[in-house]
Amino acid sequence: MPEIPPLVLTAPSGGRVVSATPVVLAPMAGVTNAAFRQLCAEQGAGLYVCEMITSRGLVYGDHKTHDMLAFADIEKTRSVQLYGVDPGMIAEATAILCEKYAVNHVDLNFGCPVPKVTRKGGGGVLPWKSDRFAAVVRAAVEAADRHGVPVTVKTRIGIDDDHTTYVDSARQAAEAGAAAVCLHARTVAEAYAGHSHWEAIGRLVQAVDIPVLGNGDIWEASDAMEMVSRTGCAGVEVGRGCLGRPWLFRDLADAFAGRDRRTLPSLGEVAAMIRRHAELLVKYEGPHGLIDMRKHMAWYLKGFPVGGETRHALGKISSFEELDALLATLDAGAPFPAKELGRPRGRQGTPRRKVVMPMGWLDGRVLDDTDLSEAELGVSGG
DSSP states (O other), X not given: OOOOOOEEEEOTTSOEEEESSOEEEOOOTTTSSHHXXXXXXXXXXXXXXXXXXXXXXXXXXXXXXXXXXXXXXXXSSOEEEEEOSOHHHHHHHHHHHHHHSOOSEEEEEEOOOOHHHHTTTOGGGGGGSHHHHHHHHHHHHHHHHXXXXXXXXXXXXXXXXXXEOHHHHHHHHHHHTOSEEEEESSOTTTTTOSOOOHHHHHHHHHHOSSOEEEESOOOSHHHHHHHHHHHOOSEEEESGGGTTOTTHHHXXXXXXXXXXXXXXXXXXXXXXXXXXXXXXXXXXXTTHHHHHHGGGHHHHHTTSOOOHHHHHHHTTOOSHHHHHHHHTTSOTTOOOOGGGTTOOOSOOOOOOSSOOOOTTGGGOSOOTTOOOGGGOOOOOXX
16 A cells, blocks of 8 residues: 555644554544653654543543653643533633643543433433534633644444544534544444444445544554455544554555564563563652552463463562563564454453443433533543
8 A cells, every 4th residue: 555644633723643654643542641652653653642531531631641641751732632522611621731731732522422321311422412512612622722732533333333523524524613523433332342433434435525534443563454444434543452562553655664573572572572661660759650550460471481470470569670570581582463353352242231321311312401520530532
């Protein structure tokens, strides 16, 4: 495939964010912090989005929310995913991001499938209420555009197969001034199970005049190229595929530049990446960074010949001395396990028999002024 054009996000006033490689790191709670974003950015070009924050937490001065807004030294473009359900609160939070944190790009999340959020009318079920969805997007765009900052929107196909919203939502987002829309090509009911429906991405490309990004089941760079070829999308958003594999962004940069390469690191090279990741976590989070590193070990070592005792010990590290001693015991020459290529990573689960929503939620598409503040929790994205 020939070289793919850069991703250009344009605000109504003309402010622009350009990513040389049309690849976006999907926000993942507890993963896409400053350390991980820098690690990925060191591998290849792209747009690296901070883990999702809530508008209410930001406006009310929640310390945890503000602490999450740490940016890596390498990040020249500051990108943040924002979640909210109230137009006024979203507008205020967006202004804070632009004015206090000098954010260059704001992504709105409307894809969360977590039951404790959907049962209150938030996350992936909110687009069903088209008036509220449009009002939230419009409020964010207007607040961000005062600073020339583009706003994008991430959504899902719909609540379930009988209640799809993605085309209507994308058109509303475009009318409100959104710079692009990203479609996670699953319904809320499907959560992260099964294979995403790339054909929906293709339909959306035909339905709107703004860039469409595709998300879902990109495990290798070849998957990204196939998605672009099949759907015509302007770029891709990668989430679970990079867990324990930050070098995927190197492969993606090569693929989008027309270079056919695949990174297959040995266990020794993976150990060096683990060490680098730990160093960055400690740099940005202090001593707690090593505790945070523990959850990444299973992802990094997936498929490699590493004994259970060593895996268990790496999942309990609390010092660089422990980490270095354990990494030194690994077989540095062990090749990358080819059987892991193209296989799903991270959470998957099974489809939900029923999406939990407020009583009567599906009776109409209008919400008006209903208070949804209880739907705004610290959730993981979509």
